[in-house]
Amino acid sequence: MRFVIVTGMSGAGKSTALKMLEDMEYFCVDNLPVPLIDKFVQLIHDSGPGEIEKVAIGVDIRSGKSLDELVSVLENIQTPGLGMEILFLDADEDVLVRRYKETRRSHPLAGNGRVDDGIRREREKLRTLKECADYILDTSKLLTRELKAELEKIFVENREFKNLMVTVLSFGFKYGIPQDADLVFDVRFLPNPYYLENLRPLSGNDAPVRDYVMNFELAHTFSDKLEDMIRFLIPNYITEGKTQLVIAVGCTGGKHRSVTLANELYRRLGENEEYGIRVEHRDIEKDGKKCLSPET
Incomplete structure (x- = not known):
């Protein structure tokens, strides 16, 4: 079973990527609590061979303190035949700020403060997770169709990923x-x-x-x-x-x-x-x- 963790900076396109993976016949779940990931994997595995072969789970800063446990949770999963991968979506700070201003949403870590302060705090919290990622996609200049093409290369065509x-x-x-x-x-x-x-x-x-x-x-x-x-x-x-x-x-x-x-x-x-x-x-x-x- 191919198991993909989709994570990254808020505003970098995680929700869009999950929708695209769903169109590519991945079973997608967004914002699943980190402590439940191992139980979810076991549940999928117990459903029997051939039932669900491709899974993508969205995890981001909304998970709060439990996000710090994600790497250890993933390392402790011992399900046979499980191919674990981490996709990290990133973007330049000015691009993220502009996207938040366009959507008029507040950043999860900004509170009543500035969006760029929230972005900097989030980047620091996600530093370790980014270092562990198998794939890092910078969406700063990617059009939606270009993001889809990159995801298809990695998760459908199984072509070698080009990080730059x-x-x-x-x-x-x-x-x-x-x-x-x-x-x-x-x-x-x-x-x-x-x-x-x-x-x-x-x-x-x-x-x-x-x-x-x-x-x-x-x-x-x-x-x-x-x-x-x-x-x-x-x-x-x-x-x-x-x-x-x-x-x-x-x-x-x-x-x-x-x-x-x-x-x-x-x-x-x-x-x-x-x-x-x-x-x-x-x-x-x-x-x-x-x-x-x-x-x-």
Whole structure:
């Protein structure tokens, strides 16, 4: 029997993950008291082989002081054939604060105080549990469908879990550097397709713009050196325990050069066994709507 403990930070998506696992034919129970987990496991086991093969239990800070006993409770379960796993959902503090403000809910540990104080206390209380987790999913930048895809890879397709999610993000400097960027690269040294009338309305997702930018030797040299550095850094980030890496590639408007180079880096890194990867273009639609003067 596959037995999954779904836990993590309040607001990181635990309830959503449980609903998704239920759709994947897991028998799901949310907020089961910690002292009852071993009895619940025994009850499921006694129901007979083949009756329930996949179980997911949601456990979080609402369990109070008994949450401190979770690890020892799980270690003491000796049910034959039980595959025990812990899924920990996490998110950046600013993302959690924003989600609470949007839903107008109060944090379980905030009381009458500030949400961010409750989040910090919760993170400290869950530190040991996170260290014991088999899977850590950072949902800060994950769309709902992307979270579902990650869960399917782990709990349905049984593919090897990639703890680090790399986001290659294009952006325009005139709209500001992305606040969550870990690494920022400026490609404004490349010739600008904006000044070619036939390319101006297109983006780096279109072949004419891509071919124009990549026709310059500078673009290939930059891509080679960037790929080499990122491939060097990623294993070290994985060793350090990083779960999210945002590589931001910027040009003036975020429509032509940065999109082309971000797509090129995404293509070069491609599918691999060490990390997940996605590409996102933050400002690709802004330039045509808001630009009142030519790019520089």
